[in-house]
Amino acid sequence: QAEWTDVLAASELPADDVIGVEVAGRDIALYTVGEAVYATDNLCSHGNARLCDGFLDGHEIECPLHQGKFDVRTGAPTCAPVTEPVVSYPVRIENGRVWLALG
Ligand code: FES
Numbered sequence: 001q002a003e004w005t006d007v008l009a010a011s012e013l014p015a016d017d018v019i020g021v022e023v024a025g026r027d028i029a030l031y032t033v034g035e036a037v038y039a040t041d042n043l044c045s046h047g048n049a050r051l052c053d054g055f056l057d058g059h060e061i062e063c064p065l066h067q068g069k070f071d072v073r074t075g076a077p078t079c080a081p082v083t084e085p086v087v088s089y090p091v092r093i094e095n096g097r098v099w100l101a102l103g
Contacts, residue, residue: 002090002101010096013037018061018072020052023100028089030098031072033059037091038072039100045077045084 007023007030018031020042027042029051040061042050049065056062060069060078068082075088090101 002103004092004099004101007098007100010037010093010098013098016056018052018054018056020050024102026102028100029061029072030091031056031061033072037093037098039089039091040070040072040075040086043086044068044082045086046082051086 005023007021013032016032018029021028021030029040029042031038042052044051044063046068047065049063051061051063053064054062059072061072062069066081069079070076070082070086071078075086077083077085092099
């Protein structure tokens with residue numbers, strides 16, 4: 001059973017971009033792709049860089065440090081030098097709020 005955490009108002013989300021938010025002491029990256037919203041851990045799995053400082057291109061986030069890439073839908077690595085996924089979290093939009101299941 002997932003526990004849902006209220007993160008922020010959906011109106012605070014940028015369009016087709018990424019932002020960093022702190023949720024229950026965790027650093028989370030939120031991505032918007034059209035109407036869809038995705039969430040992953042913000043720290044790159046390759047080094048000390050925050051994905052919210054990177055570049056979102058469609059469903060791919062490019063890390064600002066060595067330009068590795070992840071699929072924001074799954075956290076899977078899609079471009080070297082990253083080889084490890086980042087954790088992704090289920091997102092729900094309800095009553096104008098963005099909710100995350102942090103597990
Ligand atoms: Fe992200 Fe190296 S720290 S690709």
